[in-house]
Amino acid sequence: MDREQVIKALKDSGKWGHKYSLWAVYFCTGCGIIEIPPVITSRWDAERFGVIPVASPRQANLFLITGYVSVKTLRAIIRTYEQMGEPKYTVGFGSCPINGGMYWDSYNTIKKLDKYIPIDGWIAGCMPRPEAVFIAVTHLWTLIDKGMANAYKKYRKQYKYYRKNQEMALGKLEWPPLYPINEDE
Amino acid sequence: MNKKNLIKQLELTFSDNEVNTFEENVIKIYAKKEQVKTILRYLKDNGYNHLALISCVDWIKEKEFELIYILTSYNDNNETYKETGYIYLKTKISRDNPEIGTVINVFENAEPYEREIHELFGVKFSGHPRLIPLFLERDYEVPPFRKNFDTRKYVKDVFESIPVIPEEEE
Amino acid sequence: MVILYGLGSILIAFMVGILFAGISRKVKARIHWRYGPPLYQPLIDIVKLFHQESVSHGFIFDFGIFFSLTGAIVTLFFIPIGNIFPLYESGGLLVVLYLMLIAPFGIALSSVEAANPNASIGISRKFILALGYEIPFLLIILSVMTYYGTTSFVEIVEIQRESTWGIISMPITGIAFLLILPAMMGLKPFDLIGAPQEISSGPEVEYGGIYLAMSKIQHIFLIFIDIALFVSLFLGGGAEPLTFFLKMLPVFFIILIMSTIYPRFRIEQAFRFCVRWPTILAFLGLLLVVWR
Numbered sequence: 001m002d003r004e005q006v007i008k009a010l011k012d013s014g015k016w017g018h019k020y021s022l023w024a025v026y027f028c029t030g031c032g033i034i035e036i037p038p039v040i041t042s043r044w045d046a047e048r049f050g051v052i053p054v055a056s057p058r059q060a061n062l063f064l065i066t067g068y069v070s071v072k073t074l075r076a077i078i079r080t081y082e083q084m085g086e087p088k089y090t091v092g093f094g095s096c097p098i099n100g101g102m103y104w105d106s107y108n109t110i111k112k113l114d115k116y117i118p119i120d121g122w123i124a125g126c127m128p129r130p131e132a133v134f135i136a137v138t139h140l141w142t143l144i145d146k147g148m149a150n151a152y153k154k155y156r157k158q159y160k161y162y163r164k165n166q167e168m169a170l171g172k173l174e175w176p177p178l179y180p181i182n183e184d185e
Numbered sequence: 186m187n188k189k190n191l192i193k194q195l196e197l198t199f200s201d202n203e204v205n206t207f208e209e210n211v212i213k214i215y216a217k218k219e220q221v222k223t224i225l226r227y228l229k230d231n232g233y234n235h236l237a238l239i240s241c242v243d244w245i246k247e248k249e250f251e252l253i254y255i256l257t258s259y260n261d262n263n264e265t266y267k268e269t270g271y272i273y274l275k276t277k278i279s280r281d282n283p284e285i286g287t288v289i290n291v292f293e294n295a296e297p298y299e300r301e302i303h304e305l306f307g308v309k310f311s312g313h314p315r316l317i318p319l320f321l322e323r324d325y326e327v328p329p330f331r332k333n334f335d336t337r338k339y340v341k342d343v344f345e346s347i348p349v350i351p352e353e354e355e
Numbered sequence: 356m357v358i359l360y361g362l363g364s365i366l367i368a369f370m371v372g373i374l375f376a377g378i379s380r381k382v383k384a385r386i387h388w389r390y391g392p393p394l395y396q397p398l399i400d401i402v403k404l405f406h407q408e409s410v411s412h413g414f415i416f417d418f419g420i421f422f423s424l425t426g427a428i429v430t431l432f433f434i435p436i437g438n439i440f441p442l443y444e445s446g447g448l449l450v451v452l453y454l455m456l457i458a459p460f461g462i463a464l465s466s467v468e469a470a471n472p473n474a475s476i477g478i479s480r481k482f483i484l485a486l487g488y489e490i491p492f493l494l495i496i497l498s499v500m501t502y503y504g505t506t507s508f509v510e511i512v513e514i515q516r517e518s519t520w521g522i523i524s525m526p527i528t529g530i531a532f533l534l535i536l537p538a539m540m541g542l543k544p545f546d547l548i549g550a551p552q553e554i555s556s557g558p559e560v561e562y563g564g565i566y567l568a569m570s571k572i573q574h575i576f577l578i579f580i581d582i583a584l585f586v587s588l589f590l591g592g593g594a595e596p597l598t599f600f601l602k603m604l605p606v607f608f609i610i611l612i613m614s615t616i617y618p619r620f621r622i623e624q625a626f627r628f629c630v631r632w633p634t635i636l637a638f639l640g641l642l643l644v645v646w647r
Binding site: 071157170 | 320321334
């Protein structure tokens with residue numbers, strides 16, 4: 001670290017911490033999780049970027065949604081996302097969260113994940129290579145630097161619309177709203 | 186008993202069914218839907234004690250469903266099994282009012298297979314203890330695996346009608 | 356003077372602890388044939404955790420983790436680090452013995468309030484393991500006290516400076532202590548209390564931002580305290596903090612390499628191990644000391 005980076009880290013230590021220590025929830029969402037163990041183990045090492053898998057959503061601040069999202073999985077994803085502490089970053093991994101991917105005309109998968117939880121960035125591919133994960137992590141660093149990785153703030157502001165979309169897709173939800181909804185606005 | 190004896194026994198006991206052999210490896214039995222349970226119990230007593238799969242085919246032009254029960258054996262020294270391998274038991278039921286009795290009394294592991302066929306094809310199994318959905322979460326007017334289920338229309342009606350989140354006003 | 360020594364003690368323990376945590380991640384990575392994170396990565400983790408929001412489950416939840424961190428800091432005041440020894444007039448070996456149990460007790464309090472079954476399983480494993488390693492630990496402390504004839508740390512270090520080191524005069528007891536050190540610190544092969552793959556990180560499953568930071572700092576302090584105890588009793592302490600640190604390094608490296616290579620024990624295997632060989636060795640050491 002040279003002197004410029006040290007001064008930048010001391011001035012805004014929150015951003016420095018959020019950038020270089022992204023802890024990912026190890027929730028194996030879909031078929032794309034088969035590409036994550038090679039990223040974590042010895043050949044393509046993710047720990048030198050500061051990314052380690054943790055077991056509980058309370059300890060994590062990065063959520064990789066890998067693979068396709070069926071209606072049953074969406075329930076678990078929303079509950080996990082709402083348990084994480086702010087600031088939190090989500091990345092859609094693979095083609096299926098982007099627009100449905102291979103299952104674009106299926107009766108049981110949701111097509112665009114952006115309508116249900118906010119997403120910071122997408123990684124295209126079926127499946128993406130491990131190097132694509134590292135490009136995504138470094139791109140997320142530049143977004144955090146500029147202050148543009150604000151998906152969690154969008155969730156807080158537009159929670160009314162997100163909740164309505166979630167109820168349209170899943171039916172009645174068993175958990176209460178995360179932020180209070182004002183019906184008059 | 187070996188294959189020839191088994192086929193002869195089956196033809197004698199259940200005289201109004203057809204018994205076929207196919208590709209040197211499989212025995213196919215075509216049965217009526219009321220006799221399925223007795224044939225399964227007979228085969229289970231003769232060594233075929235593993236129900237591998239229950240599957241369903243939608244013949245839309247003849248307006249019938251065809252249920253297929255696949256049986257094998259757990260014992261390695263079953264002579265017939267060493268010669269033949271699998272036994273397929275096929276029945277046909279009507280498409281407009283599909284109903285058949287459950288086979289849980291004979292094979293207990295038929296419970297999730299029958300639940301799956303109920304939720305995907307709409308076949309009712311009378312006597313099943315819990316006929317609730319296994320994988321699906323929503324209600325469908327036409328069960329999804331039938332051939333008159335239009336997937337693209339369903340996707341357009343249900344999933345694409347959900348609006349995109351609007352950008353916030355500054 | 357006490358306050359100055361106290362603050363210096365906490366600062367040294369924190370810096371050395373972060374260095375040890377960073378070295379352990381880097382060495383583990385190199386043994387796995389990969390590059391690891393930079394050496395100051397635990398510092399980045401703790402800074403990030405202080406800026407993260409977390410959820411509290413009630414008063415006992417907050418109180419438990421504060422209690423545990425405070426217990427670790429108070430235990431630190433009773434252990435000499437070179438010639439920095441804040442509370443040398445009072446205390447001694449027996450005080451350290453019962454103060455070391457405050458930290459897991461605090462975590463147990465907050466696990467109860469968390470109401471997560473994973474946390475309950477983790478903390479029950481911790482207490483069974485504590486029962487296992489306390490048996491040889493008490494025998495070791497008894498032999499040390501009988502040999503030196505005192506419970507005060509200052510006199511033990513002085514006696515070792517005049518004659519030989521503790522590990523040369525009581526070799527069997529030293530080896531027994533070295534065998535149960537990973538169990539006391541919670542490193543592999545005894546890291547079953549916070550296993551991410553089996554029980555979702557055990558007691559730490561409900562900890563978020565600042566609670567997780569305090570839990571990690573408390574874990575770092577406990578590692579420092581255990582190695583410092585070994586160095587003071589068996590390796591002669593140190594005249595100033597630098598020699599103390601240089602004596603801590605080989606002990607730390609032996610335990611680190613053991614912890615990278617071996618897999619994890621189950622709870623009954625860990626308990627059986629702690630009650631078998633280290634207890635026999637500690638008992639033999641006690642017999643030898645008494646007969647002399």
